[in-house]
Amino acid sequence: MTPAKGDWREARRQGARATLLATAWEMVREDGLAALSLRELARRAGITTPTVYAYFESKNAIFDAMFGEAAEAFAQTKVEPLDTADPHQNLVADATRFVEFCTSDVARYQLLFQHPLPGFRPSPQSYEPAVRAFELTRDELARNGVHDARHVDVWTALMTGLVDQQISNDPGGDRWSRLIDDVVRMFLAHCRNEP
Amino acid sequence: MTPAKGDWREARRQGARATLLATAWEMVREDGLAALSLRELARRAGITTPTVYAYFESKNAIFDAMFGEAAEAFAQTKVEPLDTADPHQNLVADATRFVEFCTSDVARYQLLFQHPLPGFRPSPQSYEPAVRAFELTRDELARNGVHDARHVDVWTALMTGLVDQQISNDPGGDRWSRLIDDVVRMFLAHCRNEP
DNA sequence: GTCTATAGCTGGATAGAC
DNA sequence: GTCTATCCAGCTATAGAC
Numbered sequence: 001m002t003p004a005k006g007d008w009r010e011a012r013r014q015g016a017r018a019t020l021l022a023t024a025w026e027m028v029r030e031d032g033l034a035a036l037s038l039r040e041l042a043r044r045a046g047i048t049t050p051t052v053y054a055y056f057e058s059k060n061a062i063f064d065a066m067f068g069e070a071a072e073a074f075a076q077t078k079v080e081p082l083d084t085a086d087p088h089q090n091l092v093a094d095a096t097r098f099v100e101f102c103t104s105d106v107a108r109y110q111l112l113f114q115h116p117l118p119g120f121r122p123s124p125q126s127y128e129p130a131v132r133a134f135e136l137t138r139d140e141l142a143r144n145g146v147h148d149a150r151h152v153d154v155w156t157a158l159m160t161g162l163v164d165q166q167i168s169n170d171p172g173g174d175r176w177s178r179l180i181d182d183v184v185r186m187f188l189a190h191c192r193n194e195p
Numbered sequence: 196m197t198p199a200k201g202d203w204r205e206a207r208r209q210g211a212r213a214t215l216l217a218t219a220w221e222m223v224r225e226d227g228l229a230a231l232s233l234r235e236l237a238r239r240a241g242i243t244t245p246t247v248y249a250y251f252e253s254k255n256a257i258f259d260a261m262f263g264e265a266a267e268a269f270a271q272t273k274v275e276p277l278d279t280a281d282p283h284q285n286l287v288a289d290a291t292r293f294v295e296f297c298t299s300d301v302a303r304y305q306l307l308f309q310h311p312l313p314g315f316r317p318s319p320q321s322y323e324p325a326v327r328a329f330e331l332t333r334d335e336l337a338r339n340g341v342h343d344a345r346h347v348d349v350w351t352a353l354m355t356g357l358v359d360q361q362i363s364n365d366p367g368g369d370r371w372s373r374l375i376d377d378v379v380r381m382f383l384a385h386c387r388n389e390p
Numbered sequence: 391g392t393c394t395a396t397a398g399c400t401g402g403a404t405a406g407a408c
Numbered sequence: 409g410t411c412t413a414t415c416c417a418g419c420t421a422t423a424g425a426c
Contacts, residue, residue: 034229037419037420038419038420047392050391050394050422050423051391053420054391058421114359118227150377153360153371154374154377154378154381156360157353157357157374157378158353158356159356160359160363161351161354161359162352164309164355164356165348165355168309168355175348176348176352179345179352182345182349182385182389183349185385185389186349186382186384187381189381189384189388190384193384194377232400232402233403234402242409243411243412244402244403245404245405245410245411246411248404249409249410250409254402254403
């Protein structure tokens with residue numbers, strides 16, 4: 001058994017890590033992923049730059065931890081059960097959650113689904129929750145009778161397209177997110193007609 | 196009338212500018228937009244850093260000129276006439292050109308349609324060809340009986356989604372670009388059913 | 391674990407000679 | 409227009425005292 005003293009230390013350590021990550025999220029939300037600097041991160045957290053290295057071995061280790069948090073948050077959006085017994089309505093709800101998840105934190109979306117950081121690849125551990133979450137979307141589509149891999153790809157393109165246009169051309173608005181209903185109807189009609 | 200000597204000088208100057216821009220495109224294609232550095236640009240072009248400032252007043256001026264070239268190239272994809280008399284087939288051809296244009300040069304696509312450079316806004320002159328080109332897509336949709344603004348937004352989301360997934364998850368392949376046919380059929384059927 | 395100090399690099403931009 | 413030389417700022421990361 002680990003002694004209690006060690007637990008305290010470890011808890012303190014994890015708390016400090018969490019504080020740094022929260023501060024890092026603040027920064028990338030304000031100025032984009034590329035603008036994360038360890039100096040500014042340390043300054044905001046009230047420590048000095050070298051101390052950051054007591055908690056993360058490199059800048060990429062910070063991004064990896066952030067990626068892990070983002071993937072976990074994404075997986076979390078899938079566990080709360082959808083409300084209705086109607087598969088169509090559940091798919092709409094799933095899409096709504098997805099678009100909301102992405103547009104509510106653009107930096108998180110970019111870190112998770114685009115690859116805007118040259119030289120950074122998430123570790124398998126950080127990546128795993130995202131894969132798990134994607135499987136659940138496949139299940140949701142299957143309950144709507146959508147099994148064809150091509151149709152699944154059309155679905156991901158549709159979701160990404162709505163998010164991308166919303167972020168790029170109407171940030172903070174709902175010009176594209178309000179189209180979810182139409183788009184789901186269009187998609188399911190298409191899959192039914194061309195199985 | 197401008198004397199011939201001035202014309203030579205001006206032509207030389209424009210040629211040097213063009214060389215620098217071509218080199219800049221090379222660099223951003225290799226390493227992304229954020230990786231453009233004036234030192235490296237000068238090195239590759241065989242001049243020194245201060246000389247770059249003889250042709251562009253700042254780094255953002257270079258990005259603006261690149262944006263202008265990208266917008267002009269985009270407009271150019273719209274002027275070659277589409278082949279058939281069938282509006283549906285023309286829309287497919289238009290979509291194919293668009294996806295090809297975007298996926299064949301990711302950096303150009305990002306510069307033109309996403310906004311990945313904090314602090315950079317294209318000048319109106321550079322932006323104008325892109326607006327012109329978008330109007331032509333609206334016309335193409337109108338010839339297919341699509342007039343509703345919501346439907347136009349669904350169209351742009353579809354195109355962006357295909358491009359985005361193709362770039363992010365199958366670079367160099369055709370996993371999403373080959374879905375254009377299906378997607379256009381899906382879209383037009385939807386617009387016909389819900390006018 | 392936290393600090394001071396600093397190495398070592400890269401960046402955009404400018405001064406001034408030629 | 410082109411150069412050398414330089415300024416000033418930013419960055420990641422490390423050494424070593426405490």
